[in-house]
Amino acid sequence: MHRKLYFFTSLFLMSVIAGIFLTGCGKTIKETGKASYYAGQFIGRKTASGETFRKHKRTAASKTLPFGTIVRVKNLKNGKTVKVKINDRGPFVAGRIIDLSWKAAKKIDMLQDGVVPVQLKYKKPAR
Secondary structure, eight states: OHHHHHHHHHHHHHHHHHHHHHHHSOOEEEEEEEEEEEOGGGTTSBOTTSOBOOTTSOEEEOSSSOTTOEEEEEETTTOOEEEEEEEEOOOOSTTEEEEEEHHHHHHTTOTTTSSEEEEEEEEOOOO
8 A cells, every 4th residue: 555655656746847847948949030239328217127227237128028038149140149138128120029238239249230130049938
């Protein structure tokens, strides 16, 4: 009797743990488009997530990604990458998929260009 109870309890716990690990690992998504950056008049203002915008943080705005999502942004002109945290909404210009903070834009060497082609890579949140 005790062996059966132990077996089924162990089986149950293993399935719960496996479920947590499998659902916690979202699918990796890649998308391409154009990136811009913002700073200037937005410095010190509240972002859509409620955080204060700081140009010296590696953050970004996305129209659809959940706040807190970590995104790897690759500048397709030079291959440089930066990881950013989504904390705002935008960009609100057709054809652009992400707005980077000044620091993130500097990291991938896009300040001169203003708008560059990029590839985004992030984990789709598990449901």
